[in-house]
Amino acid sequence: MTETTKTHVILLACGSFNPITKGHIQMFERARDYLHKTGRFIVIGGIVSPVHDSYGKQGLVSSRHRLIMCQLAVQNSDWIRVDPWECYQDTWQTTCSVLEHHRDLMKRVTGCILSNVNTPSMTPVIGQPQNETSQPIYQNSNVPTKPTADENANLGTVMRYEEIELRILLLCGSDLLESFCIPGLWNEADMEVIVGDFGIVVVPRDAADTDRIMNHSSILRKYKNNIMVVKDDINHPMSVISSTKSRLALQHGDGHVVDYLSQPVIDYILKSQLYINTSG
Secondary structure (H helix, E strand, C coil): CCCCCCEEEEEEEEECCCCCCHHHHHHHHHHHHHHHHCCCEEEEEEEEEECCHHHCCCCCCCHHHHHHHHHHHCCCCCCEEECCCCCCCCCCCCHHHHHHHHHHHHHHHHCCCCCCCCCCECCCEEECCCCCCCCCCCCCCCCCCCCCCHHHHCCCEEECCCCEEEEEEEEEEHHHHHHCCCCCCCCHHHHHHHHHHHCEEEECCCCCCHHHHHHCCHHHHHCHHHEEECCCCCCCHHHHCCHHHHHHHHHCCCCCHHHHCCHHHHHHHHHHCCCCCCCC
16 A cells, blocks of 8 residues: 555544653554554554543642643653643543544544544645644643644644545544443443544553453454454553553553663653652
8 A cells, every 4th residue: 555545544532641751652552553564554653632621520630730741741742742722621531422523623623534444535634744843732841821723733834745544533442442342331322433434553461462352342342343453562561551551550660660661751740740649
């Protein structure tokens, strides 16, 4: 397949990122590597979308802190960006609404119809820069400020293709996939849109059996061809890292925290005295 006939992908990860770990960043990298190796996809951007403060999870620190930690974690990446849209809404947003927001935003910013079906587009898409100098749509900074609508695009600069297919895919761990099987936890109409209209890229954690998980949900079985499981090293060292383990390591003064979090994130946590005196 030529570069223009491959499906161009934006990976979107939603979550608490409380705090963001090396495992989160490796999830993006592993997903991109896997999709590229299939020969069918080109990943042109990654979005980290921290959840709103009103999500209500115990021990969730302010979105202001979480946004800064996320920005510090991706500051050396040339393709992963942090998007503050969720955090700046009046209340918590569903994963479905976040996906739809970014789909609609890409339409406005690029003029591209993002239907997530195999329909090529003759319009510009978000990607890598052309020869001329362009300014990033959203810049990482130490102190997040409320962005304009176009700044929320958060994926760098604009590139033109003669004919492309562009998809926004939800990136998640197998723990989120497994949550789809919990009765009443997810709105079924939302699940239909997330899995059926958008699609999911799953990076397994703790050697999870993703086939078994998918067999427990009629919706996951129905759209199994829209679920891509990253099949690399099931014992990848990053697959056991979690925010919970990171918080516990911080509370107990465990030196292994350097294996879980990047140094800029650790420095910010210590400076801001986050997680030190909280439970779980």
